[in-house]
Amino acid sequence: MTLSLPRQASTVARARHILATLLSLTDVADDIRANLAVLVSEACSNAVIHADPDSTVDITITIDDDVCLLEVGNRGRTPDAAKLHADLPAPLTIGGRGLPLIAALSDTATFVAGPPDRVLLRITKSLSEVRAAP
Numbered sequence: 001m002t003l004s005l006p007r008q009a010s011t012v013a014r015a016r017h018i019l020a021t022l023l024s025l026t027d028v029a030d031d032i033r034a035n036l037a038v039l040v041s042e043a044c045s046n047a048v049i050h051a052d053p054d055s056t057v058d059i060t061i062t063i064d065d066d067v068c069l070l071e072v073g074n075r076g077r078t079p080d081a082a083k084l085h086a087d088l089p090a091p092l093t094i095g096g097r098g099l100p101l102i103a104a105l106s107d108t109a110t111f112v113a114g115p116p117d118r119v120l121l122r123i124t125k126s127l128s129e130v131r132a133a134p
Contacts, residue, residue, distance in 0.1 A: 003059045007074070011057050012044045019061055019070075026063065028127045035066055035105045036125055042098040043072040043121050051076045051119070066128055067107075073120040078111045 005011040062069040112120040117121035
């Protein structure tokens with residue numbers, strides 16, 4: 001599913017709701033659903049906050065048997081990709097947790113190269129739960 005939503009705070013809730021609806025059609029475990037909700041929320045929040053003022057937030061959600069692919073794009077500047085793996089800021093710092101959180105909860109997260117005025121964050125998350133042997 002591909003969406004193009006306005007650069008507004010309500011876009012974050014809409015994207016999370018649409019993802020939850022799509023996942024309700026599957027047997028994905030609750031903890032994975034919760035991680036995916038955080039991933040799409042953080043990615044969309046970053047797009048809303050950092051996109052060019054007249055940009056839309058473009059979201060693609062692809063669910064197959066084993067993997068969910070989330071792509072969130074907008075017009076703006078791609079942040080330093082190293083920020084995906086940066087340490088969390090000091091506890092009282094406002095902001096700066098979104099990209100490290102995305103890196104921690106996803107299987108893969110990367111900014112995809114494209115036109116200089118476009119940002120595309122591609123996130124993958126396995127839908128199968130891996131459990132340790134007893």
